[in-house]
Amino acid sequence: MITNRKTALEIGVNVLFITIAIGMFIVSADYKFVRGTLLGARTFPLLVGSIMMVFALINIFKTLGIQSSEENVEVEQALKELTKGKFNNWLRTYRVAAAIGLMVLYYLMMLAVGFIFATVIFLPAMLYLNEYRKPMKVIVVTIVGVAFLYISFKVLLGVPLPTAQLF
Amino acid sequence: MITYLFNGFEFLFTTMAAPALFGGVVLGIILGVLPGLTATMGIALLIPLTYYVSPSVGLSMLIGIFAGGIYGGSVSAILLKTPGTPAAGATLLDGYPMAQNGYAGKAIAIATIASAIGGLIGALILSFLAPQIAKIAVRFGPPEYVLLGIYGLTMISYVSGKSLVKGLFAGCIGLLISTFGIDPITSVPRFTFGTLNLLTGFELLPILIGIFAMSQAIEGVRDSREVTPPQIKLTRVGISVKEFLRILPHIVKSAFIGTFVGAVPGTGTDIAAFLSYGEAKRSSKHPEEFGNGSIEGVAAPEAGNNACVNGAMIPMFTLGIPGEAATAVILGGLMVLGLQPGPLLFTDKPEIIYTVFASTITSNIFMIVLGLLGARFFAKVLSLPKSVIVSFIFVFSVLGAYSMRNSMFDIIIMMTAGLLGYIFSVLDYPVPPVLLGVILGPLVESNLGRTLLVSDGNLMIFFKRPISIFFILIILSTIVSNIYKHYKSKRVLQ
Amino acid sequence: MRKIIVLLVVMAMVIPTVFAQGAAESAEKFPSKPIKLIVPWSAGGGTDAIARALAKSGEKHLGVPVVVENKPGGTGAMGLGETVKAAADGYTLAVLPVELSFLKDQGIYPFDFSNFTRIMNLNTDPSALTVKTDAPWNTLAEFVDYARANPGKIKIGHSGTGMLWHLAAATLALETNTQYTYVPFNGAADAIASVLGKNIDAVTVSGAEVSAQVRAGEMKILAVFGERRMEIFPDTPTAREQGFEVVVNTFRGLGGPAGIPEDRVAILHEGFKKMMEEPEFVKVIGNMGLGIDYRNTTDYYKLTDDTAKTLEPVLASLLEIK
Structure with missing residues (x-):
């Protein structure tokens, strides 16, 4: 099961990049060459893209080829032991998705209310996701952390922090 | 010349130049440690301040920031896998595993010692051989740069881990990413889709932070439920004589590589670091340790990038041509101060040049003192709960990506790169290529x-120029020796 | 506790009135708050130095501080894009680069000078045709003769295709009906290094950028593409003096988004003119080897329009080659 999903992901990634390379070929089709030469905005992406596609295809065939080999069963077993059961494994995937979702929310909050406020909301949520849940500690960590960032970046070094841009 | 250098030292220590240099190193380290704030930025921010002091004092401060900034980047790379500057991209490959094995303090100490010795060698070359090196550096024409770049790409074989095909695939993705933005020859805005954000392509630092720091943090969240083995706490910071002797040859070699990469215009500390890393792995007696916390793997890139700092000043002072981004900013600062770098500065104002040389040498000594004192303190960061560290890496990643050019767009790039880096690590695809x-x-x-x-x-043209033929030979020998090693290791397995 | 509440209530009443007063004042008096000066390049470059040297005396001559903000990226497009989008109240200004004259035609900038209120010109620097000292040519005529006999053989380096120094070389080619191979570099310094290493034959970057090499005797300027000789090289003749009508200057000016009211433009012009006359500004710019060239609003409009017009045929000739 795990290996199957991993195989699917691996093939997916390789297919994705092949698609991107083909997309780049199409977009670059109307970039002109310097007259009389092979020099142009297309040359390098075309060259690198083609080479990449070769490697991607090798990757895909290799993945398909070893799908049911014994070696992989061992890996699956090892991974099962490490994650201790199906539930934990599901939880791991869920956490990754949650972390990515939280980052996207963080970005949107920065656009809406600026860095400082967004971080004040983001940090406790991320700490919660990280199993760090004692309320007092979370508050202290958040306040100290945000204060540290604000003072070191904005006050001492005068480096701008992301500001709200929607309003 | 020696007398001039002595006068330089005398001037340095009898005026405000030495304190300014010290302050510069401290500030540089702070800037370097904080992700997204680079030495270049620090120098640019402080140049207006130098208007008010004498040129030598101002210059000493800038040199301190430059050296400290490049070194400081390694600290966050080692501790958090969050490179403070692009130059630390190679250091984290072994520095971070070392810290995870409980040797954080030691890794920082090695980085410090290697940075200082590498920087010192670079500074000595700068002081005594600058005009001669510059003469070779200008011989470096477009064909040589192509071959230098290809030689750099052969390093993919050293950072690919188990599968070379996967490494090459990853390398090609990197090359494709680099093609976004205005094309260098015809100036066609390539793959920009009409957005100004992509006009000059992707910034390096957001991608770097994404694929290393952010992907690492996602893994941290994923595993936060698992029982982690208790962190082995080793407080000892120093290294043994045996270890020192083991890294010393690599430091020296990397220092020469770094100085030269710095001396040719148009290449920078990041390239110097990777070339040094690859060369160290090639010539090491323990190549299998690389990637799992090899002390040579920390020492070599650090020596290389700090030597590069000094190398980059060679063409700046002798020709008036900056060897690297940060030196371009220093060059501008020099001109504002009324000093025109170039061949004439040596004859017109030798006292300033030699004060600068004296401060480059001294900056490395300051760095070793500050670094070794700070190593214990920096390593303390890791005694915070892992969940807190992971949460803060997310915030630092966002800040680091944003600060490069104050762009929200770069945050999106960083997150996308982070996701890609995470998927790569799940699938066991190598990221450094x-x-x-x-x-x-x-x-x-x-x-x-x-x-x-x-x-x-x-x-x-590639076969008609001596330096380029030399490079072709190196590249061929690297490829052949790699194939041979690969073949041999397969035979052993069978 | 009650005291605090009273205090809060009082504050809540007082603060808005203070702000309201401020708003009322700003309607009559300009400027009444800090002016933001956007530099569309990273800190540490020539444009940045000019902006910072100017801003230093902002408080003295305008009564409010001038705050320099670097917005690098997209060869200037990011910072300029932000300027275009800003409110046209005179509080957001930018250092406008010469690229606004010709990069829109090439599809790189989405805007040109017409999207900006132009206030005044600050600096101009001429392009200079510079070769290595031991090159066989000593005058522009010799150079052109050689090019005529060997079309495309001379390699001229510049700092980016479609950028001004490329157009300078192309202007020479168009004017003298000769052909060259143009080699783009990532900035002027790399191009100069390539001449020193004899990888290319000449550069057409600004005279200020080659001055260190020329003074040291490593390179020589064959002709300055300016209207008059450069102050730092009074003995080097211009192309015009040598009988070739090639004039290509870079210039940096001051402007803001389109639509700044005229009275405010006048106030800003007055203030910045005084800032340009500050001895410290003159000194810093002189140290950088840059030429100060004040032009008032009308002349600045003329300069930008003329430049766009003269470069049009040059661009067309380049597109043909492409």
């Missing part, structure tokens, strides 16, 4: 175009 591709792509592409323009489209 992506970085090599992004760094070296523009170097290879633009100079290949220039080579063909200069030679009227004749590729034979």
Whole structure:
């Protein structure tokens, strides 16, 4: 099961990049060459893209080829032991998705209310996701952390922090 | 010349120049440690301040920031896998595993010692051989840059881990990423889709932070439920004589590589670091340790990038041509101060040049003192709960990506790169080749175009120039020895 | 506790009135708050130095501080894009680069000078045709003769295709009906290094950028593409003096988004003119080897329009080659 999903992901990634390379070929089709030469905005992406596609295809065939080999069963077993059961494994995937979702929310909050406020909301949520849940500690960590960032970046070094841009 | 240098030291220690240099190193380390704040930025921010002091004092401060900033980047790379500057991209490959094995303090100490010795060698070369090196450096034309870039790309084989095909695939992705933005030869805005954000392509640092720091943090969240083995706490910071003797040859070699990479205009500390790393792995007696916390793998890139700092000043002072981004900013600062760098500065104002040389030498001594004192303190960061560290890495990643050019767009790029980096690590695809591709792509592409323009489209130009033939031989020998090693290791397995 | 509440209530009443007063004042008096000066390049470059040297005396001559903000990226497009989008109240200004004259035609910038209120010109620097000292040519005529006999053989380096120094070389080619191979570099310094290493034959970058090499005797300027000789090289003749009508200057000016009211433009012009006359500004710019060239609003409009017009045929000739 795990290996199957991993195989699917691996093939997916390789297919994705092949698609991107083909997309780049199409977009670059109307970039002109310097007259009389092979020099142009297309040359390098075309060259690198083609080479990449070769490697991607090798990757895909290799993945398909070893799908049911014994070696992989061992890996699956090892991974099962490490994650201790199906539930934990599901939880791991869920956490990754949650972390990515939280980052996207963080970005949107920065656009809406600026860095400082967004971080004040983001940090406790991320700490919660990280199993760090004692309320007092979370508050202290958040306040100290945000204060540290604000003072070191904005006050001492005068480096701008992301500001709200929607309003 | 020695007398001049002595006068330089005398001036340095009898005026405010030495305290300014010290302050510069401290500030540089702070800037370097904080992700997204680079030495270049620090120098640019402080140049207005130098208007008010004498040129030598101002310059000493700038040199301190430059050296401290490049070194400081390694600290966050080692502790958090969050490179403070692009130059630390190679250091984290072994520095971070070392810290995870409980040797954080030691890794920082090694980085410090290697940075200082590498920087010192670079500074000595700068002081005594600058005009001679500069003469060789200008011989470096477009064909040589192409080959230097290709040689750099052969380093993919050293950072690919188990599967070379996967490494090459990752390297090609990096090269493709580097093709976004205005094309260097025809100025076509390539793959920009009408957005100004992509006009000059992707910034390096957001990608770097994404694929290393952010992907690492996602893994941290994923595993936060698992029982982690208790962190082995080793407080000892120093290294043994045996270890020192083991890294010393690599430091020296990397220092020469770094100085030269710095001396040729248009290449920077990041390239110096990777070339040094690859060379160390090639010549090491323990190549299998690389990637799992090899002390040579920490020492070599650090020696290389700090030597590069000094190397970059060679063409700046002798020719008036900056060898690297940060030196370009220093050059501007020098001109504001009324000093025109170039061949004449040596005859017109030798006292300033030699004060600068004295401060480059001294900055490395300051660095070793500060670094070794700070190592214990920096390593303390890791005694915070892992969940807190992971949460803060997310915030630092966002800040680091944003600060480069105050762009929200770069945050999106960083997050996308982070996701990609995470998927790569799940699938056991190597990430460092992506970085090599992004760094070296523009170097290879633009100079290949220039080579063909200069030679009227004749590729034979590569075989007509001594330096380029030398590079071709190195590249061939690297590839052949790699294939041989690969073949041999397969035979052993069977 | 009650005291605090009273205090809060009082504050809540007082603060808005203070702000309201401020708003009322700003309607009559300009400027009444800090002026933001956007530099569309990273800190540490020539444009940045000019902006910072100017801003230093902002408080003295305008009564409010001038705050320099670097917005690098997209060869200037990011910072300029932000300027275009800003409110046209005179509080957001930018250092406008010469690229606004010709990069829109090439599809790189989405805007040109017409999207900006132009206030005044600050600096101009001429392009200079520079070769290595031991090159066989000593005058522009010799150079052109050689090019005529060997079309495309001379390699001229510049700092980016479609950028001004490329157009300078192309202007020479168009004017003298000769052909060259143009080699783009990532900035002027790399191009100069390539001449020193004899990888290319000449550069057409600004005279200020080659001055260190020329003074040291490593390179020589064949002709300055300016309207008059450069102050730092009074003995080097211009192209015009040598009988070739090639004039290509870079210039940096001051402007803001389109639509700044005229009275405010006048106030800003007055203030910045005084800032340009500050001895410290003159000194810093002189140290950088840059030429100060004040032009008032009308002349600045003329300069930008003329430049766009003269470069049009040059661009067309380049597109043909492409």
